[in-house]
Amino acid sequence: MPLLIVLLIYSACAVQIAFRLPAFASPNEALHYEHLVLIRKTGRLPDLHSSTRADERHQPPLYYALAALFSWPFPDPPLDTELPPNPHFLATRIGNLNPIVPVTPSELPALYAARLASTALGLLGLVGMYIGARRILPDAYALLIVSLTAFQPMVLFLSGTVNNDLAATAFSALVVTWSVVLTLQDAPPRSFAAIGVLLGLAMLSKANTVFLLLLIPLSAFFLWMKTRRWRKPILAATWAVAGFAPLWGLWLAANALRGEDVFGVSRSVPIQAILAAPLTDLLLLPPHLEVIFRTFWFDWSIGGVGFAPDWLYTLSAAGVVAGFAGWLFYRRNATISTWTPALPVMHAIWAAALVGVYLLTRTLAIRPLGGVIPEGRLLLPIVPSLAWLTACGWLCWWSARRRQSVALLSALAPALLGVAFAFFWLPDHYPQAQRLTHSAVAALNRFEEPLLYGDAIALHGVESQPLYHGKIAEVTLYWEALRRVERNYTVSLQLLIPTSPSWTVSDQQHSYPGAGLSPTQRWRAGDWYADRYRLLPAADLNGPTRALLGVWLLEDVGENEAPLTVLRAGQIYDPPIASEVVIRPQAPLQPPAEHLLAEPVRFGDVAALIGVEWLPAASAQSEIAGVVLWWQALDAMATDYTIFVHATDANAALLAQNDGPPNFGLSPTRLWAPGDVIRDERLFAEPLASARNLLVGLYDPHSLTRLPAYVEGARLPGDAARFTAPGLP
Template identity: 25%
Template sequence: MLITFAGLGLTYALETPCFESPDEWSHLSVIRYWIEHQTPPPRVLAPRDEPTAWDETWYFEYHDPPLYYAPPLYHGLAALLTSWIGMDDLPRLLLPSPSWERGWAPQSNSDPWNKNIYAHRAEETLAQSDTVRAAALLRTLSLGLAAVTVWCAYAMARLLWPDEGDHKGRPYVALGAAAFVAFNPQFIALSIGVTNDNLLNALFALSLVYMLRFMRDGANWPRWAALGGLVGLALLTKQSALLLLPMGLLAAIWQPKNGHRTSNVGHWAFLIAALGVGVWWYARNWVLYRDPLGLETHFTSQLSLTRFGLDEIVAILRSYWAAFGWAPLLVEPPAYAVAGLVMLAALVGVVAAIRPAVSPPWGGLREGARGLIFLSLAFALNAVSFARWAIATGVLSGRLMFATLPVVAVLVAWGLAQWSRWKIGRWALGAAAALALLFAAIVPLRYLRPAYGSPRLPAGMPGTAQAVDLTFQGNVQLAGYEAMNDLEPGEEINLTLYWRAPTAPQHRYRVWAQLGPQDAAQKVAEYDTWLGGTLYPSDLWQAGDTVRHTVNLAIPDWTPAPGLYWARVGLVDDDTGERVSLADGSSDMAVLGPWRARAASPPPAPACAADFRLGSAIRLAGYDLEMQENNLSVTLYWQAEQVPDADYTVYAHLLDEEGNLLGQHDGPPRDGAYPTSWWLPGDAVTDQHSIPCGASCQLAPLHLQVGMYD
């Protein structure tokens, strides 16, 4: 399981660029400060009570000293580990996404667009960047620390129920607890980030494991002092480790009484060691800033919540399992529903297990009652402190409760294990575990890559693209595009464009696109955003770059169809707001297409049914007639039986009884919007013609003659 977890972590790391893991940029900034100055950074207050777009951009830039302030252990160790690499290029790489300048903060939804906090240079590679190499090393450390947390979930369950297992001795509750942690996609995503959370989670979980062991077996005061030292290290990692102090004292009180003085001094040994190792940083904060916890920097840079209700709780629960990056990037609602059902089943199992009349098959209450109460109390303290933090800062990130994730894992695994008394329950549990692993495995490709994958194509434009080779002023070329399938009203389409930069662009451009018929003024959909997107805007491009840009166009339901539509594409200088002309000055756009738009539903039945065939390809299925002042309006209902071999012209002639021509209208079907050579078998084409006939329209009888000619 640990090997599988490590493999998953590697795939998440490969799909998550530097700085896109939550708070990674701030931790790297602090580590760089340690490397440069060999000392912790001072506290810096950055008020942002009512942030503007400029404030947001400034906040995410590099700062020396950094704006982030936290206990020193993680950053000091990370600096020691990476000092031989250095991070000289970090200030150059921290480029906030252009969306911040527009005030377009990333939104919490499943749309992968604008989920990145930073734009990313081409040189963000292991081969070219010291910062990337340092981050890769620290991400590997994070993954190892997260593996310790996974093991702790297993160890907690084994301590509670040492004799638990099936007929083959497999400890399913312990394995289930480990799997709950290891296959939690949010935990995996956190585990590959440069953050002090992973060190805290490992130290917190290890501390709880040894507290459980000492509660069960007892321990002499040196062991309690060693545990206090471990907790002291957690205190020097993150302030939330303060929750371990009351938990350690409670564990010391609850350890078995062995009649020796050791059992009475264990809590003192624990407390003195914990404070001796970890309290100095808090005392320093009091002396320097009158802020012992060092939290004022967070409170002044965040906006508190005005309410804490159901919506906020749902956001926290989602981010406890699957909400990636900063925004965060959400998954589909059914996935959350399935996770919720699993948690509900676990809750039912826990309720059933604590009933005296029920004898659980694995992991009963009697064996681990005190330990379960102890762990539940730890989770409750974590939840209450997090709720206070969320209200004060507005941060609704469930990952901040991962210090007690192994505790939740033990309770969930124990609750689910109660369903194993039935064969169908065992099958359901196996299926749930397999689905959890499968979902965790597809997250990088399904969610992370669309949101964070660079549009830069080192291998150039693929061979499947249709070449265009139009050069705009500024020496930016539209090299080609991918052909689309037929369009349909009401759908969203993606038009993939390939751009090339023979020389490095000197401006940041936006790409605009419009979808419309031959008359450009009749556009039905449009698009406008930065060329290269928010991940790789054009002012970061290097000479020779080929960049893929996907244009998203939402075709409204009212779009006339069937018909032909063209995509018109151009550039706008982001500084001046003016369109960029082609290099030859002939136009300011490229016209791509056309594409066929097919009707989403068949037309209404004609008032007058007919069955006239024009060769083998076209059939007239009916017509409508309507007098309009001095014109006769004729609506023809054509049906394509085969693909016509030419672009035909329709004629509609009005004749008197002797066959004399009274009026006529000749023209392509649908006024040329859908030439017959584009028709496909099954197409139903409604075609209107207006025949001017003056007073002749009042004569009777009249004859209508229609047909097509090449």
């Protein structure tokens, strides 16, 4: 029953990934898909010399043939290059990890059938692994090994995608498990013929499984260790070779006939370059080991943007280290009668060989490129051996009385992580526009008048998280399809600060709706969608700043994009400003200490003038060009007060004035919140040479009533703060 539960959870997670992951969103999936499509179209191995890109046509054919068989009931699929690309791929802060315009299972069933072929191979490997492990280990031990393999995050991810790495991992699980089991059980030599067949199938899945051949001499050695006679080890090795040689031989012959190198590895493993590389180049690798480990353990995307939270990598590394360290106490594990060095050695040596060659290939790019191309998934065939070593070592830490319960609980933990990532992290990483129910639509806070884009789409509302400079905030648009939409429109969302003479674009995002996954061409009349975007305000701020959210829909016109006409209340609405928002600094501004007032001037109970900075004219230091006022909000204000700045001469005659809202109108007082600090620059029409004093205050523009001004509780004459220009009597 526990095994059935683990397999059901694995299947559910893999199927969720297969149908929720956008097409070609996993590494090289488009190239693997091309391989199986070419087999479908031609009925033979792909031509190696008709491609102009770095493809996967040279890969062994077993997985692709099986995937083509799974897809056979469906019509001939198009090549990936025949599908429309997503113009916003990898271009936004959220989603857009789909290289093509999204396809559904009904539109491209061959892709999803091929993904399910990976799931089926994964199940085959797990079941065979459990049956084998049960031959020498208690149930709970075997279950833990299976769980660690099934829910290793990259194994789980590739179980729902088109790739041959999962097939290689599944057959590796069978080979390493049964090689160890037959060796420890001193099985008849003929039994090793099955190991040979599994070896052949593994090497027909991916070339890097060739290192599994090391298990044949390792098995022979440990069989010899038992009897000190060579006859049985030699017979076992002979039967193993007889099992894989015909299968692998066909592949080698096919490569020779196609003009490929015989082993078919030159495109992915440049053997000559590896042999020529000095071993000292391995010393260049340590700075890159972290990213290699990340791509081996969890990299659920194209483009290196699908890494998990940091805690997962730390937890994974700690788990492996704890498991390996447990082997220091392996002799206390009396429950395993066949506990010998053969188990850890057979798993460790072949895996070490694959890791060593992998690391050598990574060094080849360091000198010319200055970095590595990690592709840690190439090491996935070692995951079953890693699971064996980690599980058995981990259980050595515990007393015999507790091992059964520890093994069961430990098997549950990876399964729960798999569910969390497949059903929660994955949808968040590849978000779609949320289709709204009637009740959700009824609860929306809508515009009084919607924005109508052409005659097909209406924008009914906008919601925004608080916006702060340098901090990502989510903005949600609420759309309605007025009729069936026939084209894919780009949403252009712009955060605009209305500066003069032209607006400042604080941030912008261009995407198909649903972060690229809910294109408008899928919308039907009456559909409502909540469409999320992430903005990062970037303009310099002088305090809480008024900004506008503009929302355009763009259509392709030749090589350019043109905005749809927008109507509001029957009138053309250009620019289509959907909402007014406020952008704040992440922390209150800090006035220069030398310009702070010894005693702030309070205006009513709502604001204080805390600093004054005189601006000398560029042409003559004796002239005053203006002043910078530093304000602090004490309380919220419902009124947009006007700030007055009056410059007078020695006789109190008015020379110039600058009345208006704070910060050139970008920081009206109604936006101020307690604690906000506002930098308010005031320039005069021309520099003043005879200005002596400055009078500053606030008034209500409607009633012209000034706010009362106080310094240390004493009310100031005229409710105006008076300042004398520096350097003057």
